[in-house]
Amino acid sequence: MTRISQSDKQLDRRISTMMRNETPTPYADEWFVKKTVNRLPPRRSLVSLPELLASLFVFVVSVALLISETQTALSFSDLTAYDPSLFILSACMTLGATLYISIPILNRCIRG
Amino acid sequence: MLSRLQEISLIARCVATDDRDAFGQLVEAYSEPLRRFLMGLTKGDLPLSDDLAQETFIKAYLSIRSFEGISRFRTWLFRIAYHEFVTYTRRNSPTRAIDDLDLSTIADDTDFPAITDRNLEEALAQLPAPQRAVVQLFYFEQFSIARITTVTGLPSGTVKSYLSRARKRLASLLNQYRY
Numbered sequence: 001m002t003r004i005s006q007s008d009k010q011l012d013r014r015i016s017t018m019m020r021n022e023t024p025t026p027y028a029d030e031w032f033v034k035k036t037v038n039r040l041p042p043r044r045s046l047v048s049l050p051e052l053l054a055s056l057f058v059f060v061v062s063v064a065l066l067i068s069e070t071q072t073a074l075s076f077s078d079l080t081a082y083d084p085s086l087f088i089l090s091a092c093m094t095l096g097a098t099l100y101i102s103i104p105i106l107n108r109c110i111r112g
Numbered sequence: 113m114l115s116r117l118q119e120i121s122l123i124a125r126c127v128a129t130d131d132r133d134a135f136g137q138l139v140e141a142y143s144e145p146l147r148r149f150l151m152g153l154t155k156g157d158l159p160l161s162d163d164l165a166q167e168t169f170i171k172a173y174l175s176i177r178s179f180e181g182i183s184r185f186r187t188w189l190f191r192i193a194y195h196e197f198v199t200y201t202r203r204n205s206p207t208r209a210i211d212d213l214d215l216s217t218i219a220d221d222t223d224f225p226a227i228t229d230r231n232l233e234e235a236l237a238q239l240p241a242p243q244r245a246v247v248q249l250f251y252f253e254q255f256s257i258a259r260i261t262t263v264t265g266l267p268s269g270t271v272k273s274y275l276s277r278a279r280k281r282l283a284s285l286l287n288q289y290r291y
Contacts, residue, residue: 008279011279011283011286012250012251012279014286014291015251015279015282015283015286015291016251016252016254017291018232018282018285018286018289018291019232019236019247019251019252019282020251020252021289022232022233022289023152023232023233023236023252024151024156024233025148025151026144026147026148026151026158026161026162027158028144029143029147029162032139032143032147032162032165032166033136033139033140033143035166036136036139036143036165036166036169036170037132037135037136037139039166039170040132040135040170040173041170041173041174
């Protein structure tokens with residue numbers, strides 16, 4: 001392994017000072033930050049507003065259906081007489097609406 | 113200069129909420145060293161270096177979620193800037209770029225010409241781009257060899273070799289400039 005000697009370090013400091021003082025530096029441009037920020041691409045929304053509203057609507061309806069079906073199921077003394085198809089459908093709708101919103105968000109968080 | 117904590121907080125705001133004000137603060141903090149670095153690489157072409165600096169910041173903004181935080185944000189930014197410059201050079205002078213920007217080979221003396229000009233600016237302009245980047249990062253930005261390796265993608269042995277040659281050659285100008 002190459003070790004930098006003390007004299008080299010001193011030489012480096014002198015060269016560094018020389019370079020800092022003798023080479024031109026860009027003039028301060030107060031507009032640079034503004035110009036750069038203005039050139040940034042527009043914000044990408046995670047999910048569009050109609051998609052979000054539709055998913056929220058489906059979510060609310062399916063949760064309401066799920067609650068009502070749970071209450072109906074609980075009112076049955078003999079559960080074998082209860083037809084669970086509506087309960088399963090509402091559960092699937094709730095899960096679907098949740099995934100529809102969360103997958104693009106998760107995807108963007110993971111992949112950038 | 114931002115502290116590590118301030119830097120992380122601004123990056124987190126950019127990642128979580130696409131906060132442009134936070135990104136603006138990062139641009140403000142790092143635009144001066146980045147423009148200076150690119151001005152050195154472009155041999156003093158300020159409009160070009162400003163264009164490249166803006167492209168660098170836009171790329172950084174778009175890929176800020178891929179910043180892992182292992183290196184400092186400044187190192188990551190300089191790496192993007194260096195690659196932006198390499199891409200620009202390759203696109204604009206393909207035949208020359210192959211000789212000029214061969215990052216894998218260790219330069220011999222013919223790749224690192226003797227300083228014939230007594231002017232420091234001219235002397236630096238004589239160097240091929242990778243050597244100029246190494247000299248610029250080490251002497252101007254005070255980057256360690258490990259950080260220069262991260263920015264340029266050159267092996268550390270090559271960086272040390274470039275610096276050793278640069279030291280000998282630039283030392284000859286010290287008396288000229290009375291340092």
